[in-house]
Amino acid sequence: MLIDTHTHLDDSKFDGDREAIIETLFADGVEFVINNASNLNTCVSSLALAERYGNIFCALGCHPHDAKNYNDQCEEFILENASNAKVVALGEIGLDYFYDFSDRNAQKKVFCRQLELAKELQLPTVLHIRDAYGDAKDILDEYKECLGAGVILHCFSGSKEYAADLKGFETFFGFGGTSTYKNAKKDEIMKAVGAGKVLSETDCPYLSPQKLRGTRNQPKNVGFVVEYMAQVFGLSMSDMEKVLRENTLKAFPKVRSFLSKANPHLSE
Numbered sequence: 001m002l003i004d005t006h007t008h009l010d011d012s013k014f015d016g017d018r019e020a021i022i023e024t025l026f027a028d029g030v031e032f033v034i035n036n037a038s039n040l041n042t043c044v045s046s047l048a049l050a051e052r053y054g055n056i057f058c059a060l061g062c063h064p065h066d067a068k069n070y071n072d073q074c075e076e077f078i079l080e081n082a083s084n085a086k087v088v089a090l091g092e093i094g095l096d097y098f099y100d101f102s103d104r105n106a107q108k109k110v111f112c113r114q115l116e117l118a119k120e121l122q123l124p125t126v127l128h129i130r131d132a133y134g135d136a137k138d139i140l141d142e143y144k145e146c147l148g149a150g151v152i153l154h155c156f157s158g159s160k161e162y163a164a165d166l167k168g169f170e171t172f173f174g175f176g177g178t179s180t181y182k183n184a185k186k187d188e189i190m191k192a193v194g195a196g197k198v199l200s201e202t203d204c205p206y207l208s209p210q211k212l213r214g215t216r217n218q219p220k221n222v223g224f225v226v227e228y229m230a231q232v233f234g235l236s237m238s239d240m241e242k243v244l245r246e247n248t249l250k251a252f253p254k255v256r257s258f259l260s261k262a263n264p265h266l267s268e
Contacts, residue, residue, distance in 0.1 A: 001031035001241060002226060003248050004219040006092075006126070006154050006174055006201035009035050009056070010045035013205040013216055021218055022053055028220035031055065031245070034252065036092045036126055036154075038063030040074040043081075050086035054262065057255055059089035059126050067102035067110040075117070082121040085261075088254040090118045091126025092154055095139075098131040107132075112139060119146035124251060126152045126174075133162050140169060152251055155203055160192040167197075172251040174199045177209035177217060180228050187232045195233045199251060200225050200244050 009018060025033065032055040037043040043060045050058040060078045062070045081087055093114045095107050102110075118125045125147065129136045140147065147169045156163070156173040163173060173193045179186040190198060202208075202225070204217035209224035230240035249256040 001026075001245075002029050002220070002222050003031055003200060003241075003244055004033040004202050004204070004222040005152070005199045005248055005251070006176065007033045007035050007204050007219055008038075008042075008206070009033070009204070009219075010042055010049055011205050022049075022056065025055055025219060029223065030219045032057065032255070033219050034059060034088060034255075036089075037061055038092060039066040039069060040071075040077060043074065043077050047081055047084065047087065051084075057086050057088045057252070057258070059091035060087055061089075061091045061093040061114055061126070062110055063092055063128060064094050064096040064107045064111065065099065065101040067107045070106075070110045070113075075113075078117060079121070082117075082123060085254065085258050088123070088252040088258075089126050089152065090114055090121065090123045091152070092128045093125060094128040094130075095132035095136050096128060096130045097135075104135075108135065108139065111136075112143060115139070115143040115146040118149060122149050123254075124150035124152060126154050128154055130157070133158055137162070137165060140166070144169065149253075150251060152199065154201065155207070156189070156193075158189075160189055163189060163193050172197050172199050172247060174201045175229065176201045176203050176225055177207040177212075177221065180210040180224055181213075182210060186228075190229065190232045195229075195235070195243050196247060198229060198244070199247055200229065 034057045035046045036059045037046040046058040050056045151169045151171040154174045202222050208217040
């Protein structure tokens with residue numbers, strides 16, 4: 001089955017049919033999703049979704065856009081809920097110099113602090129890095145001891161060379177709808193990363209795949225991404241899904257643990 005490792009199902013764009021979309025995930029071929037937070041409000045709503053639905057996990061964190069709003073209350077919420085079985089990562093966190101919605105110094109400070117939390121909580125980090133690869137790499141090098149639980153580069157848009165630089169951090173690379181765009185040319189980057197290090201995602205409701213550009217994205221559309229990956233790696237859809245499932249369970253160990261306890265055969 002399909003897996004979507006990066007969703008925002010608590011986004012207001014789903015207010016009209018959120019429940020219907022979630023309740024048909026399995027029928028649409030999606031085994032589970034990981035909903036990612038970006039600030040205190042979405043930490044709360046993401047966790048609420050994860051606790052309500054068995055096929056939703058979540059990541060808690062502060063997005064670089066919201067770094068200016070990061071405070072003790074946000075950090076306390078993360079710390080208080082990190083042990084929840086459905087909280088599987090710290091994210092999405094990082095740097096965004098494309099929009100600069102938060103001051104760059106604030107972004108770096110909050111990014112570094114959350115990497116420290118990742119070490120304390122022993123959770124993998126889901127990174128949002130846009131137009132800031134140099135500073136991000138410098139920070140990751142400096143905070144390497146905080147990355148023992150692993151790194152997920154969400155919506156990876158870097159070069160083959162940058163991907164190679166990051167392999168030392170036990171990194172997985174998320175690819176979504178943008179990889180299917182006609183001018184994306186993601187095949188060489190995927191091959192450089194290797195089939196054993198890729199993850200499938202949508203970033204819904206954003207970044208719909210090529211065939212659905214201009215429409216609201218949703219988890220089932222991850223199938224277009226997996227289809228593209230299968231072509232790149234010369235695998236059948238079924239085999240690509242199996243590879244991606246195993247990659248996901250390696251990248252997010254708490255998902256494997258939860259599935260094993262909930263239904264032992266599902267984590268095999």
